Amino acid sequence: MxxxxxxxxxxxxxxxxxxxxxxxxxxxxxxxxxxxxxxxxxxxxxxxxxxxxxxxxxxxxxxxxxxxxxxxxxxxxxxxxxxxxxxxxxxxxxxxxxxxxxxxxxxxxxxxxxxxxxxxxxxxxxxxxxxxxxxxxxxxxxxxxxRMSSADGGTDDSEGVRATFLSAYRTIDDNTLVVTADLTTVDEAGLDLDGATYVPDGSGDGRPASLAAGRHQLDAGSGTLAAFYFPRAEPGGELHLEGCLTDCSSTVELKLPVPD
Structure with a gap:
């Protein structure tokens, strides 16, 4: 975990x-x-x-x-x-x-x-x-x-963990893309929020989050709202997030589209 x-x-x-x-x-x-x-x-x-x-x-x-x-x-x-x-x-x-x-x-x-x-x-x-x-x-x-992206409905699922896109906003002072998402799980899971990356549209290289917020350890049937900060990023790419279930019996790999 x-x-x-x-x-x-x-x-x-x-x-x-x-x-x-x-x-x-x-x-x-x-x-x-x-x-x-x-x-x-x-x-x-x-x-x-x-x-x-x-x-x-x-x-x-x-x-x-x-x-x-x-x-x-x-x-x-x-x-x-x-x-x-x-x-x-x-x-x-x-x-x-x-x-x-x-x-x-x-x-x-x-x-x-x-x-x-x-x-x-x-x-x-x-x-x-x-x-x-x-x-x-x-x-x-x-x-x-x-600078706002707020189209609800984008989701991705992995091993009973679901990520749902909520919003994204590029800050005016330094163009940091702040992405928010709803994360839920069927079974107990640990999510590596700090290890989240953002893959811009048309690029194979992920940019690491400079900051992340939310609960990292989720009980079965629970969830958390989460936020991720990506400096100088543009919407239109994908948020990549990993984790694992209890004792890392299964690996969670989420790829959540961030609409522009």
Whole structure:
């Protein structure tokens, strides 16, 4: 069986901040959202940002999904981070809530690194809504929509272990591809999350994950949400993950497509 490695939320906070601290307006990308969407109400935005800041409570984050139109950038962005922070909670290293600093035009979320470091801050602005649901937003001045992949349904199975793709997001500051997945097992299994690799489309060479989160040891009939970080990677490839059943009686080999 693979043994779970020791990790802390502190080791991941710079990446977990997502887009990082790039100057607003840098690398702006065009939104594909209908121009008819209007500026969002301050109350709707405030409630969404409050949910987004609740990193230590992924259930609270998921409650905020009702504030956004299903399938919109605002919905997919919040869902991705709720899943990501759930993976860290499953790992046993929950992430602290963000501090929120609001002005009439912007909302800045800052999370202090541990044990004592500079805060990692992200600015959210230019929210739009349609029929009282949030649709679009800007993250450090950039539309995150083109960087999101959220097509559900992709799966792979091996020895009773199933991987289901949930989401992928390329961070704005350094183009780290963060992939989230749901992992379940029929029998007791150990998963080598730290040994996960990403094989880009058209390439035979796997890139190792720089960071991974989730439970490594799964009891029979259980599961975990997991997250994997691949620096400077593009969606469209495959997540490769290995493990084994009890006493390594059988080897688990998963190849999960990551849609672009």
């Amino acid at each position: 693979f043994s779970a490695r020791v990790s802390t939320a502190a080791a991941a906070l710079a990446l977990l901040a997502g887009p990082g601290c790039a100057a607003p307006g840098a690398d702006a990308e065009q939104s594909g959202r209908d121009a008819a969407s209007g500026a969002a109400s301050p109350t709707l935005v405030r409630d969404y940002v409050t949910a987004l800041a609740a990193a230590s409570d992924p259930d609270r984050m998921r409650e905020g999904l009702d504030l956004a139109e299903d399938g919109s950038t605002a919905h997919d962005y919040l869902r991705h981070y709720a899943t990501l922070f759930q993976a860290w909670q499953d790992e046993g290293a929950p992430v602290r809530d963000s501090d929120v600093r609001s002005t009439p035009e912007t909302h800045e979320l800052c999370r202090t690194e541990e044990p004592a470091g500079e805060p990692s801050c992200v600015v959210y602005e230019d929210f739009t809504e349609d029929d009282e649901r949030l649709v679009d937003l800007r993250v450090n001045g950039v539309d995150p929509g083109p």
